[in-house]
Amino acid sequence: MLIDLTLCVGCNVCQGAxxxxxxxxxxxxxxxxxxxxxxxxxxxxxYIRRMCQHCDVPTCVSxxxxxxxxxxxxxxxxxxxxKCIGCRYCLQACPYHVPKYEWSSTKPRIQKCKFCAxxxxxxxxxxxxxxCPTGAxxxxxxxxxxxxxxxxVSAEPTKYVPRIYGKDDVGGTSMLYLSPVPFExxxxxxxxxxxxxxxxxxxxxxxxxxxxxxxGVMLGGIWWITNRRSEVAAFEASEKKGxxxxxxx
Amino acid sequence: MKLRLLPRISRWHPIAxxxxxxxxxxxxxxxxxGLGATTNLSDEFPWGLWIGFDFLGIGLAAxxxxxxxxxxxxxxxxxxxIVRPAILTAFIGYMLVVLVLILDLGRPDHFWHPLxxxxxxxxxxxxxxxxxxxxxxxxxxxxxxxxxRFNILWPxxxxxxxxxxxxxxxxxxSTLHQSSFGSLYxxxxxxxxxxxxxxxxPVLFFIxxxxxxxxxxxxxxxxxxxxxxxxxxxxxxxxLAKVIAVILALYFVVRVENLLARGAxxxxxxxxxxxxxxxxxxxxxxxxxxxxxxxxxxxxxxxxLYAASLLVVVGFAxxxxxxxxxxxxxxxxxxxxxxxxxIFIMLGITALGFSAFSxxxxxxxxxxxxxxxxxxxxxxxxxxxxxxxxTRHGGDLESS
Numbered sequence: 001m002l003i004d005l006t007l008c009v010g011c012n013v014c015q016g017a018x019x020x021x022x023x024x025x026x027x028x029x030x031x032x033x034x035x036x037x038x039x040x041x042x043x044x045x046x047y048i049r050r051m052c053q054h055c056d057v058p059t060c061v062s063x064x065x066x067x068x069x070x071x072x073x074x075x076x077x078x079x080x081x082x083k084c085i086g087c088r089y090c091l092q093a094c095p096y097h098v099p100k101y102e103w104s105s106t107k108p109r110i111q112k113c114k115f116c117a118x119x120x121x122x123x124x125x126x127x128x129x130x131x132c133p134t135g136a137x138x139x140x141x142x143x144x145x146x147x148x149x150x151x152x153v154s155a156e157p158t159k160y161v162p163r164i165y166g167k168d169d170v171g172g173t174s175m176l177y178l179s180p181v182p183f184e185x186x187x188x189x190x191x192x193x194x195x196x197x198x199x200x201x202x203x204x205x206x207x208x209x210x211x212x213x214x215x216g217v218m219l220g221g222i223w224w225i226t227n228r229r230s231e232v233a234a235f236e237a238s239e240k241k242g243x244x245x246x247x248x249x
Numbered sequence: 250m251k252l253r254l255l256p257r258i259s260r261w262h263p264i265a266x267x268x269x270x271x272x273x274x275x276x277x278x279x280x281x282x283g284l285g286a287t288t289n290l291s292d293e294f295p296w297g298l299w300i301g302f303d304f305l306g307i308g309l310a311a312x313x314x315x316x317x318x319x320x321x322x323x324x325x326x327x328x329x330x331i332v333r334p335a336i337l338t339a340f341i342g343y344m345l346v347v348l349v350l351i352l353d354l355g356r357p358d359h360f361w362h363p364l365x366x367x368x369x370x371x372x373x374x375x376x377x378x379x380x381x382x383x384x385x386x387x388x389x390x391x392x393x394x395x396x397x398r399f400n401i402l403w404p405x406x407x408x409x410x411x412x413x414x415x416x417x418x419x420x421x422x423s424t425l426h427q428s429s430f431g432s433l434y435x436x437x438x439x440x441x442x443x444x445x446x447x448x449x450x451p452v453l454f455f456i457x458x459x460x461x462x463x464x465x466x467x468x469x470x471x472x473x474x475x476x477x478x479x480x481x482x483x484x485x486x487x488x489l490a491k492v493i494a495v496i497l498a499l500y501f502v503v504r505v506e507n508l509l510a511r512g513a514x515x516x517x518x519x520x521x522x523x524x525x526x527x528x529x530x531x532x533x534x535x536x537x538x539x540x541x542x543x544x545x546x547x548x549x550x551x552x553x554l555y556a557a558s559l560l561v562v563v564g565f566a567x568x569x570x571x572x573x574x575x576x577x578x579x580x581x582x583x584x585x586x587x588x589x590x591x592i593f594i595m596l597g598i599t600a601l602g603f604s605a606f607s608x609x610x611x612x613x614x615x616x617x618x619x620x621x622x623x624x625x626x627x628x629x630x631x632x633x634x635x636x637x638x639x640t641r642h643g644g645d646l647e648s649s
Contacts, residue, residue, distance in 0.1 A: 067368040086354045205372060215420075
């Protein structure tokens, strides 16, 4: 989805449509919550719509120990509450602070934007994109949206900052943003970089097989050498003893 | 050996009992009302005191693999008397951590899921597997002590047969998950404060656990060797102290060098909540004990050694709590202080651990002073092949 902040008028119809689609209580909310999978927050004169970014290489999917989160080829990052053990690593790791936890439940799950996966399966656009009256949110193929975004930026370079947020941030996301002011001023974390976050832990995890194989051989070898050494020492000691006349038992 | 069913009442017993009862009530509340009502955890701060406790428990239990490796893989046989205390410490430490982890999970009834639902990209998945496997290894290493006590000798033979690969596997698993607890935070470069976040986290976690594990076992041997029952001669204790000093120095150099290399040094020189926390952990856990341990007189004195090891353990605790709590308070800016229920559960579980330790020490031959003359072997023990580890009677591969 492409979200052009210059077109957003803050009507909040997207949140209403989202709540209707997901059968959530229809109150207006300013922050993401268990009952708001998308929310509009205001920075000066601009409205920023937040939701799950549905990253191309999602951090949450990589950290989940039981693979309760998964990335579909069509884009959505889906969550399976039946698998979830409640470790909350996804809450800790998500660079956008998206997943929200049912803290008050004794069988808690996480809640977040589902990218209207059931609608996508039927060939329909997500509810928010369909509802948006100004075209601030449009749905489409990611590559085509990128072309469209680049076209808008180059057509009106004074209107936009020359950046498509989400093009390659944390390895690229399904949500793309265009803004008239630098993204840092809108509460976007500028320190995330372009490398997918899961690479950070993979650099450590990829060493596991090495540690096991090299370490195993090394420890076995050390045992062998030190064992041999003490065997030799014991043998030499007994040889020495043998030279002197053996005391009678 | 007579089993004392009614323990002697001392000052410790009422305190421990109260803590365990309070912890039990707190745990019941946690299961009845859920995490939101009973903890101060939130979407912004999803991990708190309990995760810090897990780091602590696992780190202090590191003696389980370091001492086993030193004695049985590197053949430093003179340290044999502390193998059993080390294994017991590790065993209890891991049991407590597993308990806390299950309490901490949102869905404790799903705790077995990592067994069948894998995600090789997840550090958490690797840790769950390492914890499960290493706890099994520890159980097998601990089992012979218990089996001997009840005179069930046939399984010991089997454990003995696989003891060498078992020990190697245990050391490798420990290496992996001790460092992986650091890797957990590799994925939050934007959240964890620059004083703690570094790509070297796993390496630093591993180095520091070596020092804290050995310090813990030194503390135990000093506490339990009162009344003339010396577990280790002064010379060997001083040697262990030297090893700790070297590890502390190594840690300090790697940590400071890394701060400089990442350009995060200025974070430390300005006085903030974070720099003070950082300085506290470095001074208490690394600089001061190193300063103490390089002095020969301190290494040879029981009191000096006690103070230095205690500092290492406290500094280690600060380091882990800072990584798990303080460092994460920087972004998004927030404060977290554990709720009473979180604290009571942690204290209760700690008390449970200490009680289990003192109970086991009372009834099983864990702490045996060094003896000058070879001990007469009980008939039952000599009737089986000598196990590589866990014998107190001089039995070992090369001596048989």
